[in-house]
Structures are given as C-alpha cells and as structure tokens.
Amino acid sequence: MITKRGVAIIASVGLLALSYGALQLNRNSVYYSMTKSYVERNLEHIMAEQKARLGISCAGEPLLHFEKSPIILTTYVLNKEGTKPILDKRGRPVKAKMILEANYIPADDSLMFYTSEVSTPGLLDRIVRAVTFSGKTRPVDGTINHELAHRYTDAVCKSLGKKGWALANQSLSEGIALSVEVLMTGNEAESLNEIPPGSIAGYNAVKEIVAGYGRQGIDYIIQNAVPGEDLTQFKERALNDLAMMSGR
Ligand SMILES: [Zn+2]
Numbered sequence: 678m679i680t681k682r683g684v685a686i687i688a689s690v691g692l693l694a695l696s697y698g699a700l701q702l703n704r705n706s707v708y709y710s711m712t713k714s715y716v717e718r719n720l721e722h723i724m725a726e727q728k729a730r731l732g733i734s735c736a737g738e739p740l741l742h743f744e745k746s747p748i749i750l751t752t753y754v755l756n757k758e759g760t761k762p763i764l765d766k767r768g769r770p771v772k773a774k775m776i777l778e779a780n781y782i783p784a785d786d787s788l789m790f791y792t793s794e795v796s797t798p799g800l801l802d803r804i805v806r807a808v809t810f811s812g813k814t815r816p817v818d819g820t821i822n823h824e825l826a827h828r829y830t831d832a833v834c835k836s837l838g839k840k841g842w843a844l845a846n847q848s849l850s851e852g853i854a855l856s857v858e859v860l861m862t863g864n865e866a867e868s869l870n871e872i873p874p875g876s877i878a879g880y881n882a883v884k885e886i887v888a889g890y891g892r893q894g895i896d897y898i899i900q901n902a903v904p905g906e907d908l909t910q911f912k913e914r915a916l917n918d919l920a921m922m923s924g925r
Contacts, residue, residue: 706745712790713743715817723821727861732892733829740787779820781827788824819862826857826895833899845904852879853895856887882908883915890919 720738728734763771778791827843830853834842843850855876859865869877886894897919902911919925 709743709745712817713741716741716743716788716790716821719818720821723818723861724825727822727825727829727857730891731857731860731887731895733826733857733895735825735828735832739781739825739828740785742782742787742789744789744791779824781824781831783831786828788821788828790820819858819864819868822861823854823858823868826854830854830895830899833896837900839899842899846902848875848879848908849883849898849902850879851876852881852883853887853898855880856884859884860888878908882912886912886915886919889916890923893923894919 720741724734724738765771780789781787782789827850830843830850834840851872855868855872859868859880862868869880872880883894883898886898888894890897894915897915901915901918
C-alpha cells in the first residue's frame with residue numbers, strides 16, 4: 678500500500694526529474710544561441726585572418742546552418758557502438774567534455790554546426806563548460822578555422838578538376854585542416870585531443886608544409902599527393918620541391 682507520504686515523495690521526485698529535464702533543454706537552447714551569435718559575429722574576421730596569415734581565401738562567405746543535436750545523457754565518452762565507455766591508459770573511463778561538432782558541406786557551400794554537446798555530464802560540468810565557452814573562445818575558433826580550411830581545400834580541388842580528392846586523401850585533407858586550425862589558434866594540444874590516428878599521421882606529414890608555405894603549400898599538397906604514397910616520403914619531396922620553387 679502506498680502511504681500519503683509515499684505519494685508525496687513520488688510526486689516530488691517526479692517534479693524534480695521534470696524540472697531537471699527542462700533545465701537541460703533550456704541550457705541546450707542557451708548554448709545554441711551563444712554558438713550561433715558567436716559564429717555569426719566572428720566568421721568575417723576569422724576569414725580575414727586566414728587570408729592575412731596563410732593567404733587562404735574563397736569567394737564570398739559560406740552559408741551557415743545550426744542544428745541542435747539531441748541531448749544524450751552520459752557522463753563518459755562512449756565507444757562507437759555507444760555501449761561501453763572508452764578507457765584511458767590507467768583503465769578509467771574518459772570523461773565527456775564540450776565538443777562543437779561541425780562539417781563543411783560542399784553541395785551548398787555551407788558550414789553546419791551541431792550546437793549541443795555530444796554528451797551531457799553533470800550539471801556542474803555543464804556550467805563550467807558554458808563559462809569556458811564564453812571566456813575562452815579557442816575551441817569554437819578552432820572549429821571555424823578547421824571547417825574554413827576544408828572549404829578552401831574543396832575550392833582548390835574543384836578548380837583543378839579533382840573532385841574526389843579529399844575523400845581519396847582523407848588523412849592529408851584532415852592534416853591540412855588541423856594544421857590551419859593549430860596555426861591560427863596556437864593550441865596544438867587542444868586541437869589534437871581525441872583526433873583519430875589517421876588524421877594525426879596526415880597532420881604530421883603536412884604541418885611544416887602549411888606552416889612554411891601557407892596557401893602555396895596547401896595547393897602543392899592537393900596538386901602533388903599520390904594516394905597511398907608513404908607520408909614521410911611525401912613530406913620530404915614536398916619540402917624539397919617547395920624550397921626549390923621559392924628559391925630557399
Ligand atoms: Zn576535418
């Protein structure tokens with residue numbers, strides 16, 4: 678038999694769960710509008726900075742799309758199947774953190790931002806992450822710089838008639854975007870955190886090329902990479918060729 682007190686407890690637990698859910702939804706909306714206004718306000722000057730520092734530019738601004746991804750309640754980073762937490766070197770589950778997911782979509786020349794966290798750890802963690810977002814803009818700047826690099830790569834590929842290049846040379850394509858991101862934000866450790874090994878290999882192969890030659894280096898990579906070529910050999914060949922071409 679459920680007592681009156683029992684009913685009251687059940688009711689208040691229900692109310693608590695409801696308001697917690699509403700709070701989560703509300704935070705998701707706040708995060709959405711913060712991200713949207715940040716990207717809209719900063720896109721132009723980030724594009725100008727890329728042009729000034731690396732010579733990278735495309736015609737006009739890309740379209741911007743924002744989407745709220747569904748909230749997934751989990752405290753840890755899960756494996757691809759979503760069944761088990763990923764463990765660190767000491768066997769402890771890796772805690773989830775804020776990730777601003779984004780894509781460059783060539784079909785309509787747009788940047789797509791998914792503006793909620795991949796995972797939703799505890800309430801305190803979310804507040805910390807919101808403060809981190811507004812106080813320290815690097816993670817978002819990194820994402821914008823990264824996707825703009827994909828946009829530039831796509832434009833060069835199109836102009837050279839190499840439409841499927843990025844897919845056929847995925848690690849180099851990711852390497853270019855990561856190199857631009859790191860050069861523009863100056864935070865290598867943050868940019869390389871949780872990046873798949875293939876992309877890290879691409880990054881190690883091209884970072885000096887992009888850092889030393891900017892746009893010329895990126896154009897060289899797209900024009901001269903041979904799918905399947907050993908990345909260390911490619912790097913050596915590229916740095917030699919570029920040094921010759923620019924009389925260094
Ligand atoms: Zn990328």
